[in-house]
Amino acid sequence: MQDCKSLALRILDALSYGLKLEEKNYLSSLHKSILGPHNHSSLRYLYYPPISGKLKKGQIRLLEHTDYGCMTLLFQDSVGGLQIKSRDGTYIDACPIENSVLINVADLLQYWTHGDLKSTPHRILVPDDPLKRSAQRQSIAFFVHPNENLFVSNTLFKRDVSDTMTLRNFTKQQLENMTVGEYVTGQFSRTYA
Ligand SMILES: O=C(O)CCC(=O)C(=O)O
Numbered sequence: 001m002q003d004c005k006s007l008a009l010r011i012l013d014a015l016s017y018g019l020k021l022e023e024k025n026y027l028s029s030l031h032k033s034i035l036g037p038h039n040h041s042s043l044r045y046l047y048y049p050p051i052s053g054k055l056k057k058g059q060i061r062l063l064e065h066t067d068y069g070c071m072t073l074l075f076q077d078s079v080g081g082l083q084i085k086s087r088d089g090t091y092i093d094a095c096p097i098e099n100s101v102l103i104n105v106a107d108l109l110q111y112w113t114h115g116d117l118k119s120t121p122h123r124i125l126v127p128d129d130p131l132k133r134s135a136q137r138q139s140i141a142f143f144v145h146p147n148e149n150l151f152v153s154n155t156l157f158k159r160d161v162s163d164t165m166t167l168r169n170f171t172k173q174q175l176e177n178m179t180v181g182e183y184v185t186g187q188f189s190r191t192y193a
């Protein structure tokens with residue numbers, strides 16, 4: 001967990017640099033509370049059991065979605081099946097690469113950057129290869145969230161008033177006084193209701 005936190009903070013520093021933010025540690029400073037009591041970041045182990053019997057090609061194991069925090073670090077095994085949707089709407093196989101971590105931008109980062117960084121729609125397909133089908137698939141996701149007391153409408157990223165970017169289906173007005181904690185717990189209860 002500590003290593004996931006360190007990696008997340010390093011990536012956030014690289015992003016602050018890439019986004020040319022004046023404060024070079026700005027994004028990581030919003031996430032210093034990871035692993036503390038005021039932060040909803042979590043590590044999730046995912047298990048997909050082996051598949052027996054016949055299945056049509058291209059069956060979906062996990063429906064397309066975007067993650068709702070800041071970003072996600074994903075550690076896949078070698079079975080594969082993860083696909084990400086590109087900006088033109090086509091799916092691309094995100095084939096597992098040994099000793100690598102896949103980073104998915106999530107909704108908060110898309111919202112803050114006004115869509116410059118795109119929250120990646122992704123899904124998991126059942127593999128075509130019968131050998132891979134009969135194997136279990138395991139993956140570990142570290143969902144990176146900022147401090148729960150931060151306001152979702154973060155001023156540092158504000159650009160111009162004509163920007164229509166919002167977050168999920170909230171209006172700009174609703175987001176005005178919403179903390180990250182309220183937003184995240186709302187999404188949890190919507191997802192797991
Ligand atoms: O199983 C995976 O590799 C991805 C899981 C995922 O996208 C999620 O839990 O949000």
Ligand SMILES: [Fe+2]
Nearest residue numbers: 065066067122
């Ligand atoms: Fe996901």
